[in-house]
Amino acid sequence: MKDQIEISTLMAGIGAKARDAAGELACASAERKHAALIAAADAVWARRAEIIAANGKDMDFGREKGLTAAMLDRLLLDEGRIRGIVEGLRAVAEQRDPVGEVIAEWDMASGLHIRRVRTPIGVIGVIYESRPNVTADAGALCLKAGNAVILRGGSESFHSSGAIHDCLVEGLRAANLPEAAIQRVPTRDRAAVREMLHMTDAIDVIVPRGGKGLVGLVQREARVPVFAHLEGICHIYVDKAADPEKARAVVLNAKTRRTGICGAAECLLVHRDVAATLGQQIVDDLKAAGVEVRARGLKGSVEAVDDDFGTEFLDMKIAAKVVENIDEAIEHIREFGSGHTEAILTADDAAAERFFQRLDSAILMRNASTQFADGGEFGMGAEIGIATGKMHARGPVGAEQLTSFKYLVEGDGTLRS
Structure with missing residues (x-):
């Protein structure tokens, strides 16, 4: 019970910080977000030896757990794959900023001028399994779309994800953006996952990325809305x-x-x-x-x-x-x-x-x-996952899919008859 209370306290603190950061990110300029992503990319490359060393610990852990060769391949980071992470961060940085984009615009006979404009969702929770590169992809895409993100990686990639996350925070710091904009759950305890699924006051949407077991758990237990990424059959x-x-x-x-x-x-x-x-x-x-x-x-x-x-x-x-x-x-x-x-x-x-x-x-x-079937290959720079549901986001989930919209309505003392 004490451990559960501690996890609840930990996650509540992370959620509160994310909500505060989301408010600031929603107003952050495209230039500052771009600067944060470029600085993060530079940090990943500069610290690649540190990331590979951390990945070595995860590979040892995975072998001890009896992961298959395919699963170990998902987990592995070498210099070539780290270069891919860097290129993905840079690609997301150079994309058009979706926040504030006018999706549609029209005039009404009443005299109203109406615009539908892209806006950040708020706080995204991402729960994923072995692949540590998701840490960079998810952090980058959420930031680009003006969202704060809470990352909960798999136990197998714990050290690798931590090293990559440190680089993302370094990028935020360099751009004078709140470090809580990209947070990582610092525990392997699965109670943290269940806690995230119930954080309706702090998290606006959950994105699960993993196998059928993980996605099924999230869909069954989440009280927060879910972008489902089901199996790739x-x-x-x-x-x-x-x-x-x-x-x-x-x-x-x-x-x-x-x-x-x-x-x-x-x-x-x-x-x-x-x-x-x-x-x-x-x-x-x-x-x-x-x-x-x-x-x-x-x-x-x-x-x-x-x-x-x-x-x-x-x-x-x-x-x-x-x-x-x-x-x-x-x-x-x-x-x-x-x-x-x-x-x-x-x-x-x-x-x-x-x-x-x-x-x-x-x-x-x-x-x-x-x-x-990959967001990078679709020109999105990276992706959080492939959404197999039919609501809101579908297919590769990139920065644009991590936005909502609002209506901006202008009149001139306009009255409804």
Whole structure:
């Protein structure tokens, strides 16, 4: 009970500071936010050895916990990935500031002039698992949109996230912005997560980024509104009109480039007319690359069972199935997909249009790897996650998606009759 009281006191203090910081950030100039992000990027690069050393502690912790190779890859930071964090911070810094943007503007016959203008949401709570780069992405995007943020990273990335967070605070300090604008929950205690979910007085929205267990917990228990980022059960459908060379390369990339990210392909669907030829070639390519193909209607590594469809493997595994036609592929995706990302490989415009019209996942692609399901690849600099819900934010959640709006109404002594 004493520990719970201490966690409650800790989180209440963090929430109060975040709410105060949000009030100041809402009025901060674009120039100061830009300066903070550039200074943070410089700090990350200057302190990269310190960050890599902290990450080493997390990697040891992850191995002791028995994390899979894919999960350890999500956790790993090396100089190349730190360079990516720096580039992401700089990219967000250089983006157009969304705060104050006029979304729409019109005049009424009554004499009123009305503007709908972007405004910060307020305080964002971000709960995420292994990937420490989310610390930088979430902090940067929330700051760009004028929001204060409370970051609660996974226990596996505790030290890495702390080192990156220190750099973000250094950036805030350099730009004379409140250090409480980007706060990190300084404990692995899971009670802090449950506390965040109930902080309706301090937090305006929660963004969970992680596996089904985390997202399910947040959706079940949160009293604060949630931008849901559900599983990435991404499908690739190989149509009978697919270009063989392109299809083989795209599927291999979609599965194997990084298996532990939410944009990795988890299910391959192949039109029966090309199953014995192109479909089998693709399966053989995957097997040669070390992927366990759990197949139905194709010669895979093992025979697929029902539970393989609708599973997010996040590993060198993929489900594969032959379908009669594009409509059966669409029905399969509707049944087993998570609303994240689906791709069709085809040279047939009509087939692609049918796929796009009849599916309602957040991201639909044609002749491209699902690994492009990423805010950075969409020109957002970074993302907090891929929102699979349909309210407010959907798809990659960047700075613009982390704003709300208000109406500014001007009259001239205007009276309503």
